[in-house]
Amino acid sequence: MINLQPYTNPRYFIILFIALLPLIIGLYNGKRYKNYEAFISFLFLFLMFSGSEWIQGVQIIGYVIFQFLITFLYQKYLKKGKNSTKVFVCAVIASILPLALVKIAPLVPTDVSSLIGFVGISYLTFKTVQVIMELRDKTIKSVDPVTYARFLLFFPTISSGPIDRYRRFQKDYDTAPTRDQYLDYLEKGTFYIFQGFLYKFIIGYVFGTLWLPQLAKTALFIGKANGGLRLSWALVGYMYCYSMYLFFDFAGYSLFAVGTSYFMGINTPVNFNKPFISKNIKDFWNRWHMTLSFWFRDFIFMRFTFFAMKKRLIRNRIRLSQIAYLLNFLIMGFWHGITWYYIVYGIFHAVAIIINDIWLRFKKKHSDHIPHNKFTEAFAIFLTINIVCFGFLIFSGFLDTLWFK
Template identity: 25%
Template sequence: MLFSSVPFLYWFLPLTLAVYFITPLPASGTTRWRNLVLLVASFIFYAWGEPIYVALMAAEVVALWGIGLLLARATTVRAKRGWVGTAVVIAIGVLGYFKYADFFINSFNTAFGLSIPLLRIALPIGISFYTFQMLSYIFDLSAERVTVQRNVLDFATYVVLFPQLVAGPIVRYSDVAAQLSTRSHTLQRFADGATRFTVGLAKKVLIANTIAELATIVAASDERTFLSAWLWVVAFSLQIYFDFSGYSDMAIGIGTMLGFDFPENFNYPYIALSITDFWRRWHMSLSSWFRDYVYIPLGGSRVKPIRHFGNIFAVWALTGFWHGADWRFIAWGLYFGVVLVIEKYAFGGRLLRLPAALAHIYTLLLICIGWVLFEIAGFGNAAALLGRMVGIGTAGLAGAESLYYLRSYAVLLTLGVLGATPLPRWIGERIAAWRIGSFTPSAVLRPIALALLLLLVTAFLVDGSFNPFIYFRF
């Protein structure tokens, strides 16, 4: 089920919230019964689009919960390693089978001229996210950073919690372990969560979906001009940011309403001054997962330079591969690996000494190149688009179609660019601090803005808006 859909907004969410908050909290303050509500709701949420894969997810949850119990009882390093290995084999095995089997068969066929038939298995939604969440629990348990969860329902609630189930942020068990048993439900938290959710919903529906139409139109156009190339790159860059960060905002917002504190996932990535900085700000929960569970265990930077390079490229190849079973995602990951190595070893601190405007241009240019590698299928097509971005192979500077769509989407693109900076937040803070005598206008403006955004979003959804979601495929 999509957050940005009428069934979610006007059926699932109000019903779930109503049942959740009607469910009494015992005097002990334990949230067990509410967890049960969340668990049932989460399975319904997941089954909405993927009924046949509910059993798969449930089986994985039980298996890794059981391994967690055995791991906690293990007293030797060898036994711990065995149980961690078992968990990795199960989780990565399932992920590999459902997500990557056809990729490997296809690559094998191409390399050896074979024609082994593809399995053509439907990808279970969110499998990449919940697999990483479960593994974080096993790794942290092994490292004794968390204590074992003996209640399978609480563990299942953590894994399948619907706000973050299908598209993150990747919530580690340590992030919410305490909140699974006791958490705070206040009006203030609910209001903040509702606001955060609504802002994310508006980012997704009003900006990402609308700009996605531009990206789709331009991609399908026969026009091959310099302007059309850049129009696509800018549109896609904004689409993917507002799409994914909007979804993260919604997830965090719902989590807040329900008493959870999910980790942040974005921090204005397009204002970064280097690619290193960009990856501190983009999909932060994934970056930190790879840092803590892959990079550092491999030795991180505290190894010889050649091994350090290897660690970096291993992590970035995996990061790319996590995004999709295609060579282009691996290339995309490695591309950033190369840039990060260059930034660290060749540029050193020189990037920091560049004027901010130049550093911005440098960073945005490399990000744009990255999105071309990420989204355009076929290296030849990606190369052709990159060529057009620098005037190679273009059919002129601009055509009637690109000029038309530039004009048509000028306001939205401007809104998108400004919205990707801290400017809206700065304006929000100024409004919040605004006082007229003892009256605080924001006390009225906040609910009015929330109502208007919800109304507008509903209008866009009811009229059958273009509603893709890029990160669902991961």
């Protein structure tokens, strides 16, 4: 049995294009073959979780059934005219529970992740939590079971995003684009896929396969020879090289997912927007892994802020935003994994954004005395790049290997 992991080799793209061809012809003629779309999604998910990965296929089926029960029981509860905060919190906790168990699995003797730790559990959980929260807010009036299943199991994005929103996805799924719109989708989709090849298989290969191991080996040799604490050119090189590899590999993967979505007539949002021209750390998070950062902004940062304001927990708005940033990035750090470097990475970015906000307020207050020109902008970009890359060095876990192993 073939095990077909997404976007890993040319064979995948050949099979993908052949499978999508009837759908492309239909969309070109203004018809969306929903049954064929469902078949293709099932086929690619089946091939993704076949062979030695079959247990993950069973896990994802059980997971989707579990989330369906939570979502539609909560929707039924809301349709009775009830809206208890306790019930809402219980629904959110229940939806998050499988992901939480996977994240804490390394800390317990039993390997929980072997029971429910399938590829893509994080992104599916983000989608289900979003739907539950928006049902409560009434921004989603009702969830259709078939559309919800397609939304959760949309195969181009299931393993690593981007994280779409139910209402946006439903709008695309319920209609077929006009011919002119679809031709634009095909043009963009083709561009994104070829750009993804350049990013992931060429530039990402150079940074991640050719250069990164050599820099890591050299940095480890120098570090071990000097007690692990010496800053070396190899460690600095590793920091920059890892940052570039992380971007080009992940951005390339995301471009494949977005490009494939466009071929299927679904306008999946892009994930990256030139993050290394950011002028400050907040600007960076508006450009880097955007669907994730916007999800955290909308469903953690803003929710906590509104809750704290409503309950008058923190009266000072500046202190409130600072605490919200700390909570937001701490949760993001824990989501990546319960290890010191992920948690420190989250705290690092929270502190960076808090300092940035302090600076922006100071700059606004003293705008007449602080120069603003192309040189200061260039310096801001340079400073932001280095702050971001140092954060990625922490995130990489390489310092853990250098200092503690």
